[in-house]
Amino acid sequence: MNTFRPSWQAILCVLAIIGALFTLPAAGGEAAIADSDNLLVALALLFIGAAGSSIGLAAGVVALLLFITAHGAAWMLVTGIAGGEGTAGLSYFLMLTGAWLLAWRLVSVLSGLKLPHKALAFGMRLLVPAIFGVWILILWEAIVRGAGVPFILLPPPSAIAARMASSVPVLAADVSQTIFKAVLVGYVMGCTAGFVAAVLADRFLFLRRGLLPIGNMVSALPIIGIAPIMVMWFGFDWPSKAAVVVVMTFFPMLVNTVAGLAASGSMERDLMRTYASSYWQTLFKLRLPAAAPFIFNALKINSTLALIGAIVAEFFGTPIVGMGFRISTEVGRMNVDMVWAEIAVAALAGSVFYGVIALIERGVTFWHPSIRGG
Amino acid sequence: MRGGKAIPVLTILAGIVLAWYVGTYFMNAPFQRGLNDRRGATPTFSEFVGQTMSQPKPTLPAPHQVAVNFFENTFQRKVTSGQSLVYHSWVTLSSTLLGFLFGTVLGIVIAVGIVHVLALDRSLMPWIIASQTIPILALAPMIVVVLAAVGLTGLIPKALISTYLSFFPVAVGMVKGLRSPESSHLDLMHTYNASRSDVFWKLRLPASVPFLFASMKVAVAASLVGAIVGELPTGAVAGIGAKLLSGSYYSQTIEIFSALIAGSIVAVVLVTTVGLVGRMTERAMGARPA
Numbered sequence: 001m002n003t004f005r006p007s008w009q010a011i012l013c014v015l016a017i018i019g020a021l022f023t024l025p026a027a028g029g030e031a032a033i034a035d036s037d038n039l040l041v042a043l044a045l046l047f048i049g050a051a052g053s054s055i056g057l058a059a060g061v062v063a064l065l066l067f068i069t070a071h072g073a074a075w076m077l078v079t080g081i082a083g084g085e086g087t088a089g090l091s092y093f094l095m096l097t098g099a100w101l102l103a104w105r106l107v108s109v110l111s112g113l114k115l116p117h118k119a120l121a122f123g124m125r126l127l128v129p130a131i132f133g134v135w136i137l138i139l140w141e142a143i144v145r146g147a148g149v150p151f152i153l154l155p156p157p158s159a160i161a162a163r164m165a166s167s168v169p170v171l172a173a174d175v176s177q178t179i180f181k182a183v184l185v186g187y188v189m190g191c192t193a194g195f196v197a198a199v200l201a202d203r204f205l206f207l208r209r210g211l212l213p214i215g216n217m218v219s220a221l222p223i224i225g226i227a228p229i230m231v232m233w234f235g236f237d238w239p240s241k242a243a244v245v246v247v248m249t250f251f252p253m254l255v256n257t258v259a260g261l262a263a264s265g266s267m268e269r270d271l272m273r274t275y276a277s278s279y280w281q282t283l284f285k286l287r288l289p290a291a292a293p294f295i296f297n298a299l300k301i302n303s304t305l306a307l308i309g310a311i312v313a314e315f316f317g318t319p320i321v322g323m324g325f326r327i328s329t330e331v332g333r334m335n336v337d338m339v340w341a342e343i344a345v346a347a348l349a350g351s352v353f354y355g356v357i358a359l360i361e362r363g364v365t366f367w368h369p370s371i372r373g374g
Numbered sequence: 375m376r377g378g379k380a381i382p383v384l385t386i387l388a389g390i391v392l393a394w395y396v397g398t399y400f401m402n403a404p405f406q407r408g409l410n411d412r413r414g415a416t417p418t419f420s421e422f423v424g425q426t427m428s429q430p431k432p433t434l435p436a437p438h439q440v441a442v443n444f445f446e447n448t449f450q451r452k453v454t455s456g457q458s459l460v461y462h463s464w465v466t467l468s469s470t471l472l473g474f475l476f477g478t479v480l481g482i483v484i485a486v487g488i489v490h491v492l493a494l495d496r497s498l499m500p501w502i503i504a505s506q507t508i509p510i511l512a513l514a515p516m517i518v519v520v521l522a523a524v525g526l527t528g529l530i531p532k533a534l535i536s537t538y539l540s541f542f543p544v545a546v547g548m549v550k551g552l553r554s555p556e557s558s559h560l561d562l563m564h565t566y567n568a569s570r571s572d573v574f575w576k577l578r579l580p581a582s583v584p585f586l587f588a589s590m591k592v593a594v595a596a597s598l599v600g601a602i603v604g605e606l607p608t609g610a611v612a613g614i615g616a617k618l619l620s621g622s623y624y625s626q627t628i629e630i631f632s633a634l635i636a637g638s639i640v641a642v643v644l645v646t647t648v649g650l651v652g653r654m655t656e657r658a659m660g661a662r663p664a
Contacts, residue, residue: 104493107493107496107497108492108493110496111492111493111495111496111497112492125496125500128493128496128497129496129497129498129499129500129501131497132497132498132501133501150524152520152523152524153520153523153524206382206385207382207386208382209379209382209383210379210382210383210384210385210386210387211386213379213383214383214386214387217642219595220591220595220641220642220645221595221637221638221641221642222595222598222599222602222614222634222637222638222641224511224599224602224603225602225614225615225618225630225633225634225637226634227618228618228619228621228622228630229627229630229631231622232433232622232625232627233401233433233434304508304509307509308509308511308512311509311511311512312511312512312514312603312606315515315603315606316606316619316622317622323512324512327512327515327516328515331515331516331519331520332519334523336516336520339516340516342512343512343513343516346508346509346512347508347509350508350509351504351508
């Protein structure tokens with residue numbers, strides 16, 4: 001089928017190319033003139049991408065073509081603006097829009113692909129969001145540098161990455177103070193306490209009736225506000241942050257575990273009774289495994305809460321190390337690239353923390369329908 | 375059996391208050407003992423207990439001290455005075471509500487996009503879920519200070535933080551809600567030759583209302599936390615967060631506790647209001663009370 005069927009993204013991209021041709025030069029300044037080859041290559045790539053995606057090639061070929069042209073054009077634009085920051089004209093942004101439209105078309109094509117292998121389909125589920133994430137960074141970099149957004153307001157990703165690379169020791173010290181001391185200790189203590197309280201509440205009906213409404217209400221409260229009190233009680237170092245984390249993680253664990261312990265069916269419990277199993281046998285062999293999905297849900301919720309609690313608690317006073325401390329002081333000194341680096345590290349740590357728990361969950365609750373995919 | 379909750383809840387609350395008083399005694403006793411030694415005073419035990427309950431800057435204030443402070447600062451001051459908790463709560467509440475409004479609208483728009491555009495679903499949804507694992511609250515001080523540097527101060531920066539925190543739950547809940555109609559219902563709409571917009575307005579949107587309100591409850595609580603944390607770096611001007619920060623500078627534990635209580639009351643009122651509006655909406659749409 002060699003028919004000419006342009007997508008709306010391709011049509012708009014061609015319009016952007018034409019617009020860009022009429023509004024040249026793309027950027028002022030001396031450096032930009034030397035790099036004008038870059039911008040012409042970008043234009044050519046955009047045209048190849050827009051035209052090639054419209055002549056009815058196989059979907060896989062189109063995807064590959066779009067992948068190369070969209071990212072090639074973006075690379076040319078980002079490198080071409082070097083030295084001419086803040087001087088980009090309409091033409092530059094039209095080309096950027098064109099590249100972004102091609103990337104959108106690429107994601108649409110990839111989303112619509114029917115893949116024969118499960119592994120390939122799984123890879124595609126990772127690739128599509130990855131392209132999206134990369135494009136956020138590309139647009140961020142290209143717009144910030146092209147339009148010359150003040151560094152204070154929003155530094156480009158490349159500057160943040162350079163800052164991260166150049167201050168590894170500081171970041172490592174902050175991570176070990178905040179995450180390996182405050183977060184982990186508080187998380188383990190808070191989750192354990194919540195779990196024990198939940199098992200007790202499950203054993204004694206009176207306790208459950210009293211604790212559950214309170215626990216549900218507390219989950220809506222701004223618990224983070226206890227941070228100044230904890231700093232007063234436990235001092236500036238990490239124990240006060242761990243204490244905030246304990247309180248923040250306690251209630252989600254309590255509420256979820258109580259719900260999970262009620263999750264096993266009456267049929268299974270009757271079966272355990274016919275085996276003459278004791279309370280503890282039923283608890284360990286039936287009810288706790290049945291509660292596992294709920295418990296892991298709480299562990300996941302708590303992984304984020306713990307990080308937030310520890311970082312925000314550091315705003316109220318710390319020794320001179322820690323992620324929250326670094327964020328609040330570097331903001332005061334207007335070193336925003338350091339703040340962004342710290343936030344990137346926090347995001348990475350949060351995702352790894354969550355990912356580890358999710359992996360353990362897959363191993364422990366392998367029987368659950370949501371994991372088996374049944 | 376459902377009515378039998380009041381007694382256990384009250385018992386446990388009474389237990390908490392009792393434990394609080396005992397804790398007050400033990401946490402304030404060392405300071406008071408040192409004070410008495412220096413003065414050479416030898417109070418009896420009951421006098422000593424009374425002293426631990428009435429320090430001006432206690433380690434742990436007694437419940438009645440907090441209650442008195444809260445009452446004074448709420449009802450006995452002009453609402454325009456800088457010491458009134460009503461004033462500070464209002465400052466926090468206004469940015470919470472503005473941020474909540476923005477966040478809800480943004481969340482709904484994103485959810486509609488995700489449900490209708492396959493490319494958005496595949497590319498955006500994983501990021502929305504991944505963003506839940508990120509401690510975004512850490513951004514709060516930077517947003518406030520950076521926006522202040524370009525001349526934007528007051529309500530908007532705090533509201534932006536609240537927006538940021540509240541749009542995730544709404545987006546995720548709405549996606550679930552807009553996808554909740556069963557395939558038989560969708561097929562029925564198909565047999566009516568309904569257009570996509572008809573399916574959206576007459577089936578998907580009504581079906582998503584319970585999901586919307588459930589996630590709005592989460593979002594409004596998150597929005598309040600965002601507003602409080604957003605007040606921390608502004609240099610303690612006004613709001614519950616500022617009250618917490620100034621209390622921690624001057625070790626005024628009683629002030630901190632009454633600010634916390636004010637924040638909790640605001641949270642409960644917000645969540646209850648959203649729940650009530652949700653129930654009224656569902657009843658008006660003809661849902662039967664479950």
